[in-house]
Amino acid sequence: MKVGLFVPCYVDMFHPETGIATLELLERFGLSVEYPVDQTCCGQPMTNTGCEREAAKTEELFVRNFEKYDYIVTPSGSCTNQVRNNMTAIEQSDAVKHVRSRTYELVEFLHDVLKVDAFPWAEFPHRVALHNNCNTLRNLRIASMTERREEPFSKPKALLKMVKGIEFADLTRPDECCGFGGTFSVFEEGVSAKMGQDKVTDQLKSGAEYVTSSDSSCMMHQEGCARRMGANLKYIHIAQILNGARA
């Protein structure tokens, strides 16, 4: 199984440790993982703003970089959703279809494809609040949603439960969007920041030491709000916890 690693632009720039943890974690399961160095972005900022035409060349580049892999794995559900469900600016060739159907968010790849049942190296003796990105939750369906009538399940929680010493902190509004919303965070800054502050307040009330998520984008926004508010909370990507980070 040949796996191509996609490291989203903001992870590349601001959270290389998340990319490294993802790579190392996948390698622990004996996979041959490659990171095509000419990759940039999935095209989401443009598509999200409605500028599909402006996304076309970026999408083409993405497909050129990843068409040779059996699976494309990325530590971001939001980017996965873009590739799987919204990469429509370009002609739907066989290569495009292959890439779109083979791109997985890290948690669903571990849970659904590799069917991992243990992380013997992982131990995280902390109280942790879990945040699900809205695309990951409602479009990739990584967990059940409070507003739907369905059997409760959570793929990220199922994986985290295999980590020694971890304790979960419950939020009062677990599915409430944190206000990042991609370009929304810049274009609608006021509402975005208020939603972020409310999310951080909920996390603080839960008694969490750490917040974890399978998406760095939401956490980048939440962490920015938390720091400005002087809130004592730490943010860590789920890949790092599963790869054995202790703090």
Add this chain to the structure above:
Amino acid sequence: MTAELHEELTDPHADQLDHGAASSRPLKSRISEPQPRGAKIHGNRPVDQSEAANRFMAATEHEAMHDARLWDLRQKRDKEMHGIEEWEELRNLASGIKEHTLSKLDYYLELFEKNATANGIKVHWAKDGAEHNAIVLEILRSKGVERLIKSKSMLTEECGFREFMAENNVEVIETDLGERIQQLDDEAPSHVVVPAVHKLRTDVASVFAKTIGSDPDNADAHYLTECQREATRPLILSAQAGMTGGNFVVAETGTFVVCTNEGNADLSANTPPLHIASIGIEKLIPGLDDLAVFVRLLSRSALGSPITQYTSHFRGPRKGSEMHVVLVDNGRSARLGMEKFWPGLKCIRCGACMNTCPVFRRSGGLSYGATYAGPIGLIIDPTFNVHKYRNLPYSSTMNGSCTNVCPVKINIHEQIADWRKTLAGEGEISPVKKVMMKAAGEVLASPVVYRASLPLGRSALRHLPHFMLYNKLNTWGRKRDIPETPKQTFNEWYRKNRKQQDEGKKS
């Protein structure tokens, strides 16, 4: 007036209710913070929702109350949903019934007209708001009506009905309490179900003090309600005509159904000898069996109550009175022909999408500057005026919870994304967004340009790549810290630590 009220209502030392709905979360506000007003409208210029939202949030008491009140409704809705095992099946059924009816709308409309006429109802057809207003005025004039009582109707908001009637010297009295508050304050409803939900009790006290002479310092919900009742009842009893909307129009029986919690539609319909119902053509459903599905969904989705207090069926005029139904298009036929946006016509105006929307809860409904606010507004309003409402589809994080709570399964968040594409395609996009996205598209399409754009300096601001900052908006840092930049990017780390191994493997 105070003399007519019960003693305990005027006693300043008596216990005051925090909120009219006893089971609702008490809303503790004794602070008189001025009420933030809605979006500023400048003719046909695009509405700036975020400007109005920022003013709403700056009124922290209002924002906190609004968010808590609507989140409370969302939670009550969730509780009701969990009590119904077949909830998702009901949503599928409701969606299917609406899609079926919309796909044969001409047939069902004519069937309704035939059956309603046989029941003694006079059916009128209006292609737009102006035609609707003219038809109603003609009916009123033929009966010499000077005062009309009406229950809540979003359609009449679309038509600018109250303003039109004022110009033509017909007094209109709203009978829904929230809508009456909004009428007295000369403000549009901010929510399709709870039209004054953005107001604190203190705001209502100040409106009533100015308009009906209540005590400006008494913000007790019971007192205020009773004052309004005393002031409005005489007007209701002396009105010569009544108007309602219609939640559901049943084609097979030629009847229509109005759902309220205050019984005010019944008051409007049954007190005067003339009843006019203004109804959008999308409200049709085939039969009474279908109605049962919607009645189970409507109030549970809207307020988290099993059913509205009143579900009134209107079949024909009482002896000695008249009943008219005005079926209004006002852009609906055109919307039905829009490939991506016709499913918005399934809407039953429950407001669940507004209650769940995190942006709506923080912004207030009046920030949208349009008849329909919140998620459903984002996808309907541009069909009325694409230029004026072109910014609204951006007032969303596209988190998708609106789609999940919608009882008729409108794909709201997908339509928001489709509207953004449509608007950009038609050139109805702000120049800032366009320039930024063109620059981003060019940078991200080329690994070389992209890598060169990445930060090399040490100052925090320089650490954000240029394509993210290439605009006057640079708003990230106003209320958020900018992320610290690590010593190297993942790409650099990989080239140093792994690339050689990869190449080694290949050779």
